[in-house]
Amino acid sequence: MKLFFREHMFLIAVQVIQFMVVFLTIWLSGFHNVSAIFYAIFLQVFFFVCYLAYHFFSRRNYYEKLEEGIERLEDALENTDRAPIAKQLDSILKRQYQLYATELREAEERQEEHLEFVDRWVHQMKTPLSVIELTAQNLDEPDSSSIREETERMKSGLNTVLYMARLRTIEHDFHIKPVRLSNIVRDVNTENKRFYIRSAVYPKLVEQQAEMVVESDEKWLFFILEQLIQNAVKYSAGKSNQIEIHLYNRGSSAVLEVRDEGTGIPVEDQRRVFHKFYTGSNGRKYRESTGMGLYLVKEVSERLGHKVEMESVVGEGSIFRIVFSPTQNLTPM
Numbered sequence: 001m002k003l004f005f006r007e008h009m010f011l012i013a014v015q016v017i018q019f020m021v022v023f024l025t026i027w028l029s030g031f032h033n034v035s036a037i038f039y040a041i042f043l044q045v046f047f048f049v050c051y052l053a054y055h056f057f058s059r060r061n062y063y064e065k066l067e068e069g070i071e072r073l074e075d076a077l078e079n080t081d082r083a084p085i086a087k088q089l090d091s092i093l094k095r096q097y098q099l100y101a102t103e104l105r106e107a108e109e110r111q112e113e114h115l116e117f118v119d120r121w122v123h124q125m126k127t128p129l130s131v132i133e134l135t136a137q138n139l140d141e142p143d144s145s146s147i148r149e150e151t152e153r154m155k156s157g158l159n160t161v162l163y164m165a166r167l168r169t170i171e172h173d174f175h176i177k178p179v180r181l182s183n184i185v186r187d188v189n190t191e192n193k194r195f196y197i198r199s200a201v202y203p204k205l206v207e208q209q210a211e212m213v214v215e216s217d218e219k220w221l222f223f224i225l226e227q228l229i230q231n232a233v234k235y236s237a238g239k240s241n242q243i244e245i246h247l248y249n250r251g252s253s254a255v256l257e258v259r260d261e262g263t264g265i266p267v268e269d270q271r272r273v274f275h276k277f278y279t280g281s282n283g284r285k286y287r288e289s290t291g292m293g294l295y296l297v298k299e300v301s302e303r304l305g306h307k308v309e310m311e312s313v314v315g316e317g318s319i320f321r322i323v324f325s326p327t328q329n330l331t332p333m
Contacts, residue, residue, distance in 0.1 A: 111168070164292060174303075181213070203242075215324075228258040232260035236262035259319045265312035274297075277291040278291045279291040
């Protein structure tokens with residue numbers, strides 16, 4: 001309604017001026033029959049109002065569509081009404097929808113090609129890294145340890161790239177099944193043994209609730225826990241020689257908790273540590289930080305239906321928790 005009046009405001013103003021001109025012309029010409037003059041003007045106003053009413057109600061859907069817009073792309077394909085201007089609007093919207101759908105499909109194909117390339121490239125890079133690592137075992141110390149340390153860092157970086165590339169299509173990569181949390185912790189610790197030795201920081205599993213089983217994706221849960229443990233070890237090196245991994249129930253929820261006694265996270269950084277590429281003051285001290293680890297932890301956890309909690313005090317350490325919803329918490333096996 002508002003749009004209709006805004007569109008016809010000039011026409012209404014012209015008509016009002018026209019009525020006044022007609023009245024003055026008749027009056028100044030010497031015809032002073034007021035009743036006849038006002039009757040003539042009334043007829044003009046009546047027919048003009050009828051025209052506006054017909055124009056509005058015949059194109060009501062058209063004006064409503066312009067005012068309210070569309071909430072879904074499919075709404076652009078709906079016909080408004082049979083008025084010529086409405087048909088032209090529908091034609092433009094349908095053409096725009098077709099162009100957008102074509103460009104979107106092409107963009108998705110390019111993105112899919114890019115992700116496939118990244119996936120293959122990461123896997124191809126892992127092969128020469130493994131060869132370098134095997135070759136380094138035949139070298140004398142400390143050269144052997146230095147080379148293997150660098151290859152581990154490269155593998156970690158490649159894994160981050162790979163998981164980041166898969167994040168966009170993560171819904172197609174899920175395989176939800178019962179997962180024993182103690183097994184995930186053991187696998188992560190086994191995979192990172194050299195990292196623990198190099199950092200002189202070692203994990204301690206505190207099973208307050210033994211043999212806890214939850215519903216999750218084993219591969220992605222492994223990635224989440226590995227990121228949290230690697231961060232805990234990295235920021236504990238030189239300050240503490242141990243981190244703790246706790247498994248326990250909190251009410252009806254299962255909790256996987258990683259504690260460290262490292263540098264801690266400043267208060268001004270705590271609300272942004274899960275943001276993409278945000279490294280914070282600690283990340284600037286440790287140049288290896290990419291700002292992607294905790295971002296991926298948060299994103300993947302939410303996609304899996306898990307909740308991430310964090311507590312931290314500068315100089316005392318940090319606590320990160322993965323909280324599994326009651327529907328994901330199964331009876332201990």
